[in-house]
Amino acid sequence: MQNLIKLAVWAAPAFVLALILILGRLDKQNAEFDVDAARFDREFSMQQIDFTKKNEFWQEEKTEADKRLKIAREKLDQASGKVAQQLDILEQNLNKMDEKGDEK
Numbered sequence: 538m539q540n541l542i543k544l545a546v547w548a549a550p551a552f553v554l555a556l557i558l559i560l561g562r563l564d565k566q567n568a569e570f571d572v573d574a575a576r577f578d579r580e581f582s583m584q585q586i587d588f589t590k591k592n593e594f595w596q597e598e599k600t601e602a603d604k605r606l607k608i609a610r611e612k613l614d615q616a617s618g619k620v621a622q623q624l625d626i627l628e629q630n631l632n633k634m635d636e637k638g639d640e641k
Contacts, residue, residue, distance in 0.1 A: 550630075554627050554630070557623055557627075558620075558623060558624070558627065561616070561619050561620040561623045562620060564616045564619065564620075565613070565616040565617055565619075565620050567612075567616070568609065568612040568613035568615070568616040568617075569613055571605075571608075571609035571612060571613070572606065572609040572610055572612075572613050574605075574609070575602055575605040575606035575608075575609045576606055578598070578601075578602035578605065578606075579599060579602035579603055579606055581602075582595050582596075582598040582599035582602050583599055585598070
């Protein structure tokens with residue numbers, strides 16, 4: 538029973554780190570989806586403007602799509618930064634664990 542508790546104590550940090558990485562990657566994937574959706578909306582609106590130059594609706598849609606694309610790209614940059622930062626922290630922690638293991 539004591540060995541099982543020791544195993545759980547040693548495995549818990551790995552599970553927490555894995556969870557952090559997974560959540561960060563999901564955040565990044567969501568931001569990439571937003572960028573793709575905004576890009577599609579922008580391109581579709583631009584095609585519609587070509588077909589109907591006098592229709593203000595598609596011009597407004599293009600403007601809104603441009604705004605959403607800008608916001609989505611900012612979110613993607615933030616999510617990418619978070620993932621990179623989490624990977625750096627994980628790597629540092631693993632290096633510290635290796636150093637402590639080598640000391641014993």
